[in-house]
Amino acid sequence: MSRKTRVLITGAGGFIGSHLVNTLRRKGYWVRGADIVHSKFMDPAADEFRLLDLRRWENCLEATDGIDEVYSLAANMGGIGFIETVHAEVLHDNVLINTHMIEAARQNGVQRYFYASSACIYPTYRQEEADCVGLKETEAYPADPDNEYGWEKLYSERVCAAYWREHGLETRIARFHNIYGPFGTYEGGREKAPAALCRKAAEAFDGGELEVWGDGQQTRSFCYIDDCLEGIHRLMRSDHREPLNIGSEEMVTIDQLADMAIALSGKNLTRSYRPAKPQGVRGRSSDNTLVRKVLGWSPQTSLWEGMQKTYPWISFQVRLKRERMGPRAAGKAMRAGASV
Numbered sequence: 001m002s003r004k005t006r007v008l009i010t011g012a013g014g015f016i017g018s019h020l021v022n023t024l025r026r027k028g029y030w031v032r033g034a035d036i037v038h039s040k041f042m043d044p045a046a047d048e049f050r051l052l053d054l055r056r057w058e059n060c061l062e063a064t065d066g067i068d069e070v071y072s073l074a075a076n077m078g079g080i081g082f083i084e085t086v087h088a089e090v091l092h093d094n095v096l097i098n099t100h101m102i103e104a105a106r107q108n109g110v111q112r113y114f115y116a117s118s119a120c121i122y123p124t125y126r127q128e129e130a131d132c133v134g135l136k137e138t139e140a141y142p143a144d145p146d147n148e149y150g151w152e153k154l155y156s157e158r159v160c161a162a163y164w165r166e167h168g169l170e171t172r173i174a175r176f177h178n179i180y181g182p183f184g185t186y187e188g189g190r191e192k193a194p195a196a197l198c199r200k201a202a203e204a205f206d207g208g209e210l211e212v213w214g215d216g217q218q219t220r221s222f223c224y225i226d227d228c229l230e231g232i233h234r235l236m237r238s239d240h241r242e243p244l245n246i247g248s249e250e251m252v253t254i255d256q257l258a259d260m261a262i263a264l265s266g267k268n269l270t271r272s273y274r275p276a277k278p279q280g281v282r283g284r285s286s287d288n289t290l291v292r293k294v295l296g297w298s299p300q301t302s303l304w305e306g307m308q309k310t311y312p313w314i315s316f317q318v319r320l321k322r323e324r325m326g327p328r329a330a331g332k333a334m335r336a337g338a339s340v
């Protein structure tokens with residue numbers, strides 16, 4: 001019997017990583033997961049899971065030992081509220097994780113290396129209008145990312161390219177655009193817009209308010225997790241070494257996204273806008289011309305369909321938490337502004 005390909009998924013305790021563990025196991029790979037924490041919501045079925053701080057060189061060597069392919073997803077990251085306020089820590093941690101991981105992979109003879117980059121690498125000057133056109137892969141330069149998280153991602157893309165040129169390491173780079181779905185962070189300040197709006201709608205009293213950051217007219221596109229997983233797999237198996245968008249072209253305003261969360265909650269909620277909260281760039285969407293051509297990939301899940309799968313999971317988590325606290329304590333905490 002032929003030996004199974006042995007893959008390492010870093011960030012396997014996180015949202016995309018824990019889904020990816022299950023996907024690759026189902027496809028017949030031997031999977032090692034590594035993360036600094038265990039998954040909060042899922043029990044990913046890795047063959048082996050190692051609790052490792054991947055900022056540390058010796059831990060990256062341990063993680064990549066005996067591995068054929070690496071999916072490098074570990075990162076200190078969060079939604080817009082997090083990445084617009086925590087700069088030094090994000091740069092410090094992610095540079096250490098990514099430079100140590102790829103060098104450890106090289107030293108341990110890894111053959112293929114996937115790197116999770118982001119739409120945050122695209123220049124600010126291309127994202128100043130809400131009514132914008134999708135971002136093409138070729139538009140990354142002249143570089144001017146909106147935040148330090150994006151600069152680090154761009155730097156790590158360049159590290160991947162250099163390791164291919166000088167060491168022959170087969171690198172694959174995906175630029176994820178707002179991936180969402182069940183089992184993602186939905187509270188605590190690191191959640192992204194779809195999860196945050198679902199949580200706020202699930203927590204609100206019927207007849208109450210739904211807080212929206214900004215004026216609601218900023219635009220984004222969102223890609224459902226199952227589509228993202230399919231994109232990762234196709235990219236890793238392809239010959240394409242340049243970065244590729246893994247995102248959706250279905251651009252909506254944050255108000256439209258909030259409408260979906262409200263409709264799914266079945267409640268009568270009035271939006272209350274918070275213009276002083278971080279909003280990020282004014283408009284962002286993906287142009288999928290290249291990824292369609294190279295991988296034959298485009299998202300199959302509309303935003304409404306994806307939200308229909310995401311809202312019930314978040315609403316269930318909110319209910320579970322409320323039941324554990326007891327209704328009186330939950331009501332008191334909510335009046336004090338906590339997320340319950």
Ligand SMILES: NC(=O)c1ccc[n+]([C@@H]2O[C@H](COP(=O)([O-])OP(=O)(O)OC[C@H]3O[C@@H](n4cnc5c(N)ncnc54)[C@H](O)[C@@H]3O)[C@@H](O)[C@H]2O)c1
Binds near residue numbers: 035052077118177
């Ligand atoms: N979710 C998105 O919309 C999106 C968009 C663009 C890029 N990305 C990238 O995709 C990857 C996965 O994102 P996600 O949404 O699953 O995020 P996530 O925060 O759920 O997962 C990241 C994981 O990395 C782990 N990690 C952080 N520091 C670590 C360390 N020092 N050692 C080991 N593990 C560490 C975290 O514990 C977490 O489990 C990240 O690299 C992220 O930057 C995600």
